[in-house]
Amino acid sequence: MSYRTHIRSQITHLECSLSGETVDHKYPHRLNPENGKPYLARYDLGKASETLTKDSLADRESNMWRYREVMPVVDPANIVTLGEGHTPLHIAERLGKHLGMKSLLIKDEGVNPTGSFKARGLSAAVSKALELGQTKLTMPSAGNAGGALSAYSAAAGMEAHVYMPKDAPYANQVECIAHGADLNLVDGFITDAGRVSGKAAEERGFFDVSTLKEPYRVEGKKTMGYEIVEQLGFQIPDVVIYPTGGGTGIVGIWKALDELEELGWIGPERPRMVCVQAEGCAPLVDAYKKGVEFADPFLNPSTLAAGMRVPAAVGDFLVIRAVRQSGGTALTVTDDQMVDSVRDMSTYEGIFPAPEGGATLSALQILLDSHQVERDERVVLLNTGSGMKYLDVLGPALGL
Numbered sequence: 080m081s082y083r084t085h086i087r088s089q090i091t092h093l094e095c096s097l098s099g100e101t102v103d104h105k106y107p108h109r110l111n112p113e114n115g116k117p118y119l120a121r122y123d124l125g126k127a128s129e130t131l132t133k134d135s136l137a138d139r140e141s142n143m144w145r146y147r148e149v150m151p152v153v154d155p156a157n158i159v160t161l162g163e164g165h166t167p168l169h170i171a172e173r174l175g176k177h178l179g180m181k182s183l184l185i186k187d188e189g190v191n192p193t194g195s196f197k198a199r200g201l202s203a204a205v206s207k208a209l210e211l212g213q214t215k216l217t218m219p220s221a222g223n224a225g226g227a228l229s230a231y232s233a234a235a236g237m238e239a240h241v242y243m244p245k246d247a248p249y250a251n252q253v254e255c256i257a258h259g260a261d262l263n264l265v266d267g268f269i270t271d272a273g274r275v276s277g278k279a280a281e282e283r284g285f286f287d288v289s290t291l292k293e294p295y296r297v298e299g300k301k302t303m304g305y306e307i308v309e310q311l312g313f314q315i316p317d318v319v320i321y322p323t324g325g326g327t328g329i330v331g332i333w334k335a336l337d338e339l340e341e342l343g344w345i346g347p348e349r350p351r352m353v354c355v356q357a358e359g360c361a362p363l364v365d366a367y368k369k370g371v372e373f374a375d376p377f378l379n380p381s382t383l384a385a386g387m388r389v390p391a392a393v394g395d396f397l398v399i400r401a402v403r404q405s406g407g408t409a410l411t412v413t414d415d416q417m418v419d420s421v422r423d424m425s426t427y428e429g430i431f432p433a434p435e436g437g438a439t440l441s442a443l444q445i446l447l448d449s450h451q452v453e454r455d456e457r458v459v460l461l462n463t464g465s466g467m468k469y470l471d472v473l474g475p476a477l478g479l
C-alpha cells in the first residue's frame with residue numbers, strides 16, 4: 080500500500096470522556112482508573128486540516144484509512160487492513176417510494192470484510208495494539224466483534240481470545256475457529272463473557288479490547304460519519320438511525336461530526352441521531368425515557384439481533400448525550416418488526432440486512448407514522464451487517 084509521507088496521524092493525546100483528564104497515547108490505556116469511564120482520542124485538527132482537505136480525498140485509498148490524519152496509528156507500517164470502510168451509501172429509491180419518502184439512504188456496512196461494521200473498529204484497535212507492542216488480544220463479544228477480532232488478529236499474526244455467549248450466531252462461532260482464534264463459549268450474556276475475558280486478561284496477560292474500554296475501536300467506527308458526510312457532498316442528512324448495542328457507532332459518528340466541523344467540512348448543524356434498540360434489550364432507551372444519563376443494566380435481555388443484546392454499556396452517557404444534543408430520540412422495536420423489515424429491505428432494495436439493520440427500518444416506519452420524521456426529510460439508515468451472518472435465526476423467521 081502506498082502512503083504519501085506528508086500525510087500523518089495528528090493524534091495528540093487521550094482525554095477522559097467524563098472528566099476531561101488527559102493521558103499519553105503512546106502507552107496502552109483502557110478505562111480511566113479514576114472513574115471507570117472511556118478515554119477518547121484527540122487530534123490537532125488544525126494541523127490535520129492542512130492536508131485532509133476535501134480536494135485531497137479524490138486520490139486516496141478506498142478504505143477507512145483514507146482519513147489517516149484523524150486516525151490513531153502513527154506509523155503506517157502498523158496499519159492492519161482488509162479493505163474495511165468506504166461502503167456504499169445507497170439511494171433507496173424503491174423502498175423510499177414505498178414509504179412515500181423523497182430521500183432515503185442506506186449505508187450498507189454488510190459489505191465490509193467479515194460482513195459487518197465491526198471490521199472498522201477492529202482494524203483500528205488491532206493496528207493500534209500492534210503499534211503499542213501488544214500481541215495477545217482478548218474480548219467478550221455478542222458475535223460480530225469476535226469474528227472481526229479473529230480476522231484482523233490473523234492478518235496481523237497475533238493471538239485472539241474470544242469469549243462469546245453460548246447463543247451467539249453460528250456464523251460468528253465458525254469464523255473465530257476458521258481464523259484460528261481461541262473461542263470460549265460462556266453460559267450467560269455478553270456482560271458475563273466480559274467478566275471471564277477480563278479475568279483472562281489479568282491472569283494471562285492478554286490485552287482486553289472490549290469496545291470503549293479500549294479507546295480505538297470507536298476511532299474506526301467514527302469513519303462512518305466521515306464517509307456519510309463525504310458521500311453526501313459535504314452535507315449532513317436530517318436524520319441518522321442507528322441500531323444500538325453498546326453504542327460505539329453512535330458515539331463515533333457524533334465524534335466525527337464535531338471533528339468535521341473543526342476541520343471546516345461542515346458547519347454547526349447536526350443530524351438528529353436516533354438510537355433504536357430491541358424491545359427485549361433496551362437499557363439506553365429506558366434511560367433516555369427516564370431523563371437520566373446513566374443506564375441501569377437490562378435484566379434478562381432477549382432479541383434475535385445479537386449485536387443489540389447488550390444489557391449494560393460503559394458508554395451509556397455518551398450515547399444518551401449525543402441523542403439529546405442532536406434533538407433525536409430513542410425507541411424500541413420488536414423482533415417481529417425487525418424480521419418484517421429484513422424482508423422489506425431485501426425485496427425492495429436487494430440489500431439483505433442483519434436484523435439490526437432491519438431494526439432501523441422498523442424504527443423509521445414508527446417515526447414516520449408519528450411525524451417525528453417527515454417524508455421529505457433526508458434519512459440515513461445504518462445497515463450495520465449482512466443478513467448472511469444470521470442464517471441460523473433468519474431462515475426460520477422468514478419461514479424456511
Ligand SMILES: *Cc1c(COP(=O)(O)O)cnc(C)c1O
Nearest residue numbers: 324325326327328386435463464
Ligand atoms: C455490534 C453490532 C451492533 C451494535 O453496535 P454498537 O456500536 O456497539 O452499538 C449493531 N449491529 C450489528 C450487526 C453489530 O454487529
